[in-house]
Amino acid sequence: MPIIRKSLLQFIFSGTTMKRWNDKLRPVELLEVDKQAHKMMAAWMLFMLNSRDMTPARRRELGDAVVEGGLFDYFYRLVITDIKPPIFYKIKENPEHHRQLTAWVLDQLEPLLLPVGREFWDRFRARLSLPQGQAGLAGRILDAAHLYASSWEFNLIKDLGPWDDEKAGIEQSFVDGLGRFTDLRGVGDLLAGPESVLGRFAHLCGQLRFQTRWSQTPRIPETSVLGHLFIVAAYAWFFSLSVGACPARRQNNFFAGLFHDLPEVLTRDIISPVKKSVRTIGDLIRQYEESELARRVYGPLEAGGFADLSARLGYFLGRETGSEFQAVAVRDGAVRPVTWEELQGPANRDDQDPKDGELIKVCDSLAAFVEAYSALRNGISSDQLQQAVWRLRQQYQTYALGDELHVGALLADFD
Structure with missing residues (x-):
């Protein structure tokens, strides 16, 4: 394995x-x-x-x-x-x-x-x-x-x-x-x-x-939204191999990771505490992202003869389900939410075109953890970085993706 x-x-x-x-x-x-x-x-x-x-x-x-x-x-x-x-x-x-x-x-x-x-x-x-x-x-x-x-x-x-x-x-x-x-x-x-x-x-x-991530927090190295996307995509590929994902699923996970923050080119990087401060703010941001994606990405691609690219981007970004971190598969010609157990079982088939949600979210969080951890190891100490590392350690301390990948054990290697 x-x-x-x-x-x-x-x-x-x-x-x-x-x-x-x-x-x-x-x-x-x-x-x-x-x-x-x-x-x-x-x-x-x-x-x-x-x-x-x-x-x-x-x-x-x-x-x-x-x-x-x-x-x-x-x-x-x-x-x-x-x-x-x-x-x-x-x-x-x-x-x-x-x-x-x-x-x-x-x-x-x-x-x-x-x-x-x-x-x-x-x-x-x-x-x-x-x-x-x-x-x-x-x-x-x-x-x-x-x-x-x-x-x-x-x-x-x-x-x-x-x-x-x-x-x-x-x-x-x-x-x-x-x-x-x-x-x-x-x-x-x-x-x-x-x-x-x-x-x-x-x-x-x-x-x-x-677009610089953590723009109000000094870090070494600084990371951009674009670089973060590649890191998440690469993590998603290796995690997909680790859990035995079928070829369609691992490719979907890589490209979904690669594009998951694409709306930020339209809205800028809005940090999670702002999104979660009031429930309606998060909903408003999502609605604005969807309208801007439709106006500046989906619509032009469809009108220009690239409807297949538009549809695929929508699949990666959770257009049908409202979240890029919702696991889905295609059944009876329709995109349907699925559980982790289904992804590891009957939905882990190429003909169902499965895409993870939970796994990609874990990779997104791990990329943020490595960013904060690296800055601290490079001598940049701040409350925000310390809190991020502590929060992510606590969140994933006992977390595992099935029996194949224990995220808490992986984080424990970062002393």
Whole structure:
């Protein structure tokens, strides 16, 4: 059975301290975990569009490859850290040099990832050992999404520091790179930017990197809403593996985690005490979120020919049930709430398209715990951080997701 450990949760979180474009003048800090979130959001759009004609089984296979390929790329990047992209691409051009670098990366990651399971570790090794360009459609989707997210960041900084003679070459490399993927459905829309419905939605997602979580509480590292989404999605994937979720369920959990705070690009990050202070305030916020999502996300996507993306986002965000943290499955053609016991039993089937609620909420809380815990360990002490760590420890002290995952025991490892 896959084992989830403190070391894995912290490793996933470590992308919050990995700075991007750190040799360039930049208006805001650009972080690896933010870029990975934006990349996987773009990858989801491309996955949806390029699997429209596939059988359900082939689509699930592609979805698994996209999610795990994205996680594998992230882990690889966390280990090689400060190798600049031009140097890394030169290494990749030499098969022997790339093999040696990959072997070293695998040595570093084995203690972290092997407890997740031998099958997962073998998939990771196989993915990293593939020759360049041999990762199939999933690899092309991820490469295109990577270039899109990186070029989006570059557009934030390209007009700063006109003396930088590298920028013209960097910009051209993005143009040339993305040009190799225009045969994929959706890439042209992303390149069109706000002039296209899909490009406008992708821009909206990217703006979540500008929203700082815990904005009134000093922390090291600071985290954005966008980075938090990727962390929750990654936790949800590994927790899904741990509880034996079927492929459809684990993919739904990853993408639901990745988009669960999307309304905050429309409402900003409203902290839980405000939402819960008066019951009617929480209801009012939810109503406003729904109306803004309908006006700025669902409606434009449907009108632009992307009704399938709109419907899927609505499923992830709990449009039918009123909560993104409500577990659901599709039965008799209708979305129906289900219990944890049903998810672990008769609803844990691909043909019922199950999605967790409780598990995603736990991952959301654990991400907040790791944020507060890390800030305290880094010497930033405040009442808010202390209270958050204490409250979450108390809340989950005896909490378990079935017999497979004891959350309290996992938190106990954080001394």
